[in-house]
Amino acid sequence: MRHVLSVLVENEPGVLSRVSGLFSGRGFNIESLNVAPTPDPETSHMTITTFGDDQILEQIVKQLRKLITVVKVIDFSAQATVEREMMLVRVGAEEGAREEILRLADIFRCKVVDVGHSDLILEVSGDQEKLSAFLALLQKYGVREVARTGTVAMRRSLQPEHKEPA
Amino acid sequence: MAKNGAQILLECIEREGVDVMFGYPGGVTLDIYDAMPAFNIRHVLVRHEQGAVHAADGYARASGKTGVCLVTSGPGATNTVTGIATAYADSIPLVVFTGQVPVNLIGNDAFQEVDILGITRPCTKHNYMVQSVKELPQIVRRAFYIARSGRPGPVLVELPRNVLNESMEFSYPDEPVRLRTYNPNLKPNINQLRRAAKAVSEARSPLFLAGGGVIMADAGAVLTRLANRYQIPVTSTLMGLGAFDGTSPLHLGMLGMHGLYPANMAVSKCDLLIAVGARFDDRVTGRVAAFAPNAGIIHIDIDPTSIRKSVAVSIPVVADCRLALEELENLLEKQEVPGAISSREWLEQLEIWRRECAANPAHVCRAAAGQNPVENPAVSPELSTGFIRPQTVIETLYRLVGAHEDKTIITTEVGQHQMWVAQFYPFSRPRTLLTSGGLGTMGYGLPAALGAQLARPDSLVIDVAGDGSVQMNLQELGTIAANHLPVKVIILNNRYLGMVRQLQQFFYNGNYQAVGMEVQPDFVKLAEAYGLDGYRVTDPSVLESVLKEALFSSKAAIVDIQVEPEENVYPMVPAGSGLDEMLLA
Ligand SMILES: Cc1cc2nc3c(=O)[nH]c(=O)nc-3n(C[C@H](O)[C@H](O)[C@H](O)COP(=O)(O)OP(=O)(O)OC[C@H]3O[C@@H](n4cnc5c(N)ncnc54)[C@H](O)[C@@H]3O)c2cc1C
Numbered sequence: 001m002r003h004v005l006s007v008l009v010e011n012e013p014g015v016l017s018r019v020s021g022l023f024s025g026r027g028f029n030i031e032s033l034n035v036a037p038t039p040d041p042e043t044s045h046m047t048i049t050t051f052g053d054d055q056i057l058e059q060i061v062k063q064l065r066k067l068i069t070v071v072k073v074i075d076f077s078a079q080a081t082v083e084r085e086m087m088l089v090r091v092g093a094e095e096g097a098r099e100e101i102l103r104l105a106d107i108f109r110c111k112v113v114d115v116g117h118s119d120l121i122l123e124v125s126g127d128q129e130k131l132s133a134f135l136a137l138l139q140k141y142g143v144r145e146v147a148r149t150g151t152v153a154m155r156r157s158l159q160p161e162h163k164e165p166a
Numbered sequence: 167m168a169k170n171g172a173q174i175l176l177e178c179i180e181r182e183g184v185d186v187m188f189g190y191p192g193g194v195t196l197d198i199y200d201a202m203p204a205f206n207i208r209h210v211l212v213r214h215e216q217g218a219v220h221a222a223d224g225y226a227r228a229s230g231k232t233g234v235c236l237v238t239s240g241p242g243a244t245n246t247v248t249g250i251a252t253a254y255a256d257s258i259p260l261v262v263f264t265g266q267v268p269v270n271l272i273g274n275d276a277f278q279e280v281d282i283l284g285i286t287r288p289c290t291k292h293n294y295m296v297q298s299v300k301e302l303p304q305i306v307r308r309a310f311y312i313a314r315s316g317r318p319g320p321v322l323v324e325l326p327r328n329v330l331n332e333s334m335e336f337s338y339p340d341e342p343v344r345l346r347t348y349n350p351n352l353k354p355n356i357n358q359l360r361r362a363a364k365a366v367s368e369a370r371s372p373l374f375l376a377g378g379g380v381i382m383a384d385a386g387a388v389l390t391r392l393a394n395r396y397q398i399p400v401t402s403t404l405m406g407l408g409a410f411d412g413t414s415p416l417h418l419g420m421l422g423m424h425g426l427y428p429a430n431m432a433v434s435k436c437d438l439l440i441a442v443g444a445r446f447d448d449r450v451t452g453r454v455a456a457f458a459p460n461a462g463i464i465h466i467d468i469d470p471t472s473i474r475k476s477v478a479v480s481i482p483v484v485a486d487c488r489l490a491l492e493e494l495e496n497l498l499e500k501q502e503v504p505g506a507i508s509s510r511e512w513l514e515q516l517e518i519w520r521r522e523c524a525a526n527p528a529h530v531c532r533a534a535a536g537q538n539p540v541e542n543p544a545v546s547p548e549l550s551t552g553f554i555r556p557q558t559v560i561e562t563l564y565r566l567v568g569a570h571e572d573k574t575i576i577t578t579e580v581g582q583h584q585m586w587v588a589q590f591y592p593f594s595r596p597r598t599l600l601t602s603g604g605l606g607t608m609g610y611g612l613p614a615a616l617g618a619q620l621a622r623p624d625s626l627v628i629d630v631a632g633d634g635s636v637q638m639n640l641q642e643l644g645t646i647a648a649n650h651l652p653v654k655v656i657i658l659n660n661r662y663l664g665m666v667r668q669l670q671q672f673f674y675n676g677n678y679q680a681v682g683m684e685v686q687p688d689f690v691k692l693a694e695a696y697g698l699d700g701y702r703v704t705d706p707s708v709l710e711s712v713l714k715e716a717l718f719s720s721k722a723a724i725v726d727i728q729v730e731p732e733e734n735v736y737p738m739v740p741a742g743s744g745l746d747e748m749l750l751a
């Protein structure tokens with residue numbers, strides 16, 4: 001099962017390799033890993049998407065908490081969250097196809113962020129499913145390049161009752 | 167007062183209560199050596215940095231204190247890695263200081279520069295680079311705090327050269343070390359313990375499993391009270407040996423791959439397993455699905471990652487195990503359990519397993535039963551083959567030193583001899599068996615023995631070695647000689663890498679490859695070359711007298727004992743089998 005972990009870490013050299021080394025050294029999977037500053041200059045925030053059964057996930061969370069430089073770990077899978085990922089796609093856009101692509105872009109609420117002679121760069125954000133669907137639809141025009149941020153997530157303010165964390 | 171980094175470093179180390187440090191110098195650590203005479207720390211010059219770390223590790227295991235090493239950058243640092251990984255695997259508190267090129271050269275492939283932080287990240291509890299002298303005191307104090315608190319482990323501190331010769335005004339900070347991200351939980355959750363107490367009082371065939379954590383937490387006394395009062399038998403992991411009296415009728419001996427028959431049978435049949443400071447290593451469980459199949463498991467461990475890592479647990483308790491057992495004792499007291507919790511059938515069953523075992527020709531449970539060897543010529547192959555049985559050597563050793571158990575420390579190397587020590591020497595005091603369990607590092611025992619001897623100058627420290635392993639750190643005989651340490655090295659010389667040979671015999675049709683050790687140094691002459699005493703024993707009839715002479719002389723000695731070359735370790739649980747599927751002969 002896929003899990004999104006929110007990991008707050010001390011902002012210091014080597015912290016990324018401690019976390020990524022933990023995953024590689026113990027054979028845990030990383031689907032995506034996003035690191036960014038937080039309002040507090042002493043910490044950084046990582047969003048890690050991983051998958052595994054409950055026992056593996058329990059180990060991942062415990063092992064992360066055990067790292068001295070990790071401040072806090074939250075497993076979002078038991079909570080209602082908002083998940084977003086941002087993607088840039090360079091897609092072939094020859095004369096006849098351009099219109100169609102722009103219409104698709106509109107449906108997916110994309111922005112056109114660059115226009116070339118024979119291609120476009122589109123910016124799209126959403127959850128994983130939406131991005132995959134969009135990429136699938138663009139295939140026939142020729143997807144030339146893709147850059148994705150990996151998932152970021154936040155807990156929703158209002159939690160369905162049965163999901164309220166203890 | 168203005169002090170340079172080297173002086174500040176040594177002051178901080180001294181303030182941690184460190185009296186001995188194991189090290190080897192190099193260009194980038196010279197400022198430290200220059201400052202050393204002003205401090206009350208004995209520096210022991212080893213012969214190889216791996217030896218420094220194992221020695222500090224032996225010092226730590228024997229004393230319960232934190233072991234300290236100091237080595238130079240580059241090769242000095244990389245030579246420590248096996249020692250650090252060994253300590254990490256067995257949760258031993260160490261602080262390892264490594265020199266480094268000056269900060270402004272880092273990343274330049276400078277002379278003797280390696281990324282030792284990167285290299286040791288997966289085998290340290292934590293590691294630090296000191297960027298400037300201002301950070302130095304805090305980092306050193308944190309390093310010691312992290313190494314010894316919670317689940318102990320090695321911490322490495324990298325010291326760039328410029329940090330050591332920069333100066334600043336310094337007075338030792340008095341406030342306690344606090345880290346916002348690290349705060350090990352020691353106190354047990356009372357609700358979990360209530361459940362545990364209920365499970366214990368309702369059990370009919372309970373069993374304690376004592377691990378290395380019992381020794382680290384000094385929980386042997388409370389474990390012993392509980393076991394004796396409620397008649398709950400105890401089995402130990404390799405690392406837990408000595409936590410409970412090995413000669414007690416309640417002690418079943420070590421469990422696991424080479425565990426004793428009664429211990430492995432008891433785990434397989436108990437209805438409640440109370441695991442204390444043990445991490446259910448695969449050498450302990452055998453096939454997990456067949457492990458303690460009828461039992462509820464209470465698991466007390468300070469490290470949450472140890473719990474449910476390999477074995478499902480019914481009652482997890484994350485806590486220091488001494489505090490947890492003391493609380494359990496209170497709760498059971500309140501329940502007014504009248505006497506033994508173990509049923510009579512359970513205690514009788516244990517006796518039956520003991521007897522079955524004693525009838526086995528390999529008779530591997532005598533030590534567990536606290537019995538003297540059965541005098542049965544049929545099981546004394548000395549008489550037929552002329553070779554000394556390695557097990558007999560351990561029994562003889564115990565006969566000679568057992569009376570002074572609290573003043574005898576046994577270290578081992580890795581292999582068959584290590585298992586025979588675990589099986590045939592009934593350890594009864596914590597911190598008297600020092601052995602590399604988790605990593606299984608050949609070459610550990612000799613340097614660990616010298617470290618233990620420095621920690622416990624009045625003790626008799628004996629490295630029980632294989633002829634293969636002992637050759638991995640032989641150079642430390644130089645350190646032993648230079649420091650006049652009366653360490654004894656007993657080599658069970660089978661002229662094989664015996665443990666590997668045994669695997670080839672069992673699982674590769676006796677196709678012995680790369681396990682012969684026919685060409686060896688003359689260990690007697692080698693001892694003499696270092697100015698130590700050397701003995702060789704080939705004749706079973708003089709074994710005891712020679713051992714006695716070597717052990718009770720005031721000098722360091724090597725005793726090379728030529729043993730049965732193809733003796734095997736039994737019981738043996740083949741990979742993928744359950745603990746009750748032992749090979750017994
Ligand atoms: C050749 C060879 C054969 C071996 N065969 C066997 C065998 O047959 N049987 C066997 O048992 N072992 C065997 N071993 C050793 C084995 O590999 C493991 O090292 C050993 O079983 C681990 O012991 P342990 O579970 O007690 O854990 P340790 O490694 O001693 O770990 C201690 C545990 O206690 C916890 N702890 C630490 N401090 C505290 C505290 N204050 N309070 C509570 N908990 C604490 C830690 O978190 C950890 O989980 C063998 C090793 C070798 C090299």
Ligand SMILES: Cc1ncc(C[n+]2csc(CCOP(=O)(O)OP(=O)(O)O)c2C)c(N)n1
Pocket residue numbers: 579580581582583584605606607608609631632633634635636658660662663664665666
């Ligand atoms: C550094 C290291 N290399 C290899 C091994 C694999 N290994 C485990 S036991 C063993 C043989 C040990 O032989 P010896 O020291 O003679 O002891 P014996 O088994 O004969 O008692 C080997 C090679 C190891 N544990 N450690």
